[in-house]
Amino acid sequence: MINDIEDFIQKSADKNGWALQPDETFLKTVKEGLVKNLETYGYYLCPCREGWGNRFKDRDITCPCDYAEADIKESGNCYCGLFLSKEAAAAGKTPQAIPDLRPDEKYPD
Amino acid sequence: MFDSYEWNTIEGKGNAENLTLLSLSTCGFCRSARQYLKDREVAFRYLELDTLPPEEKTELKGEFKPNSAGALLFPPW
Numbered sequence: 061m062i063n064d065i066e067d068f069i070q071k072s073a074d075k076n077g078w079a080l081q082p083d084e085t086f087l088k089t090v091k092e093g094l095v096k097n098l099e100t101y102g103y104y105l106c107p108c109r110e111g112w113g114n115r116f117k118d119r120d121i122t123c124p125c126d127y128a129e130a131d132i133k134e135s136g137n138c139y140c141g142l143f144l145s146k147e148a149a150a151a152g153k154t155p156q157a158i159p160d161l162r163p164d165e166k167y168p169d
Numbered sequence: 170m171f172d173s174y175e176w177n178t179i180e181g182k183g184n185a186e187n188l189t190l191l192s193l194s195t196c197g198f199c200r201s202a203r204q205y206l207k208d209r210e211v212a213f214r215y216l217e218l219d220t221l222p223p224e225e226k227t228e229l230k231g232e233f234k235p236n237s238a239g240a241l242l243f244p245p246w
Binding site (some may be wrong): 079081082086087089090092094096097100107108109110140141142160163166167169 | 195199217227242243
């Protein structure tokens with residue numbers, strides 16, 4: 061499972077031209093969170109968002125989420141801090157918690 | 170408020186009941202927030218919502234919502 065997640069995040073980063081979180085401790089938490097969510101829900105639900113447990117309702121917050129590209133462009137990292145822009149990573153920027161672009165009404169009550 | 174839950178309590182300066190953290194076990198920023206408080210020896214209590222039974226989670230969110238400007242987000246920013 062760990063090999064699968066390593067492969068998944070590296071390919072996602074490469075495909076989109078992003079860098080991976082350089083802080084090993086933070087990265088480990090996010091990776092373990094994604095694996096836990098895969099085991100719980102059957103898909104890579106964003107580890108920093110509460111989902112419905114339904115892959116269709118959670119499609120936009122399944123990693124890499126629909127908001128990642130805009131977040132990385134605007135803030136230098138995605139919502140959960142897994143992916144960074146290459147510029148932010150090169151500058152040694154610490155990922156910051158950022159506003160959520162997902163509309164409130166898409167979350168469970 | 171929130172008195173009926175089994176909180177994880179971190180001892181430190183102040184009263185843990187005065188600082189409540191709702192978090193996700195899977196979230197890196199939630200973990201960083203806990204570490205930030207621990208490093209400063211601030212007393213607090215926390216729950217990881219994704220580890221709660223569904224009914225308990227719904228009840229807790231119901232208590233929290235009146236104090237929230239919108240959806241319950243992790244991490245708060």
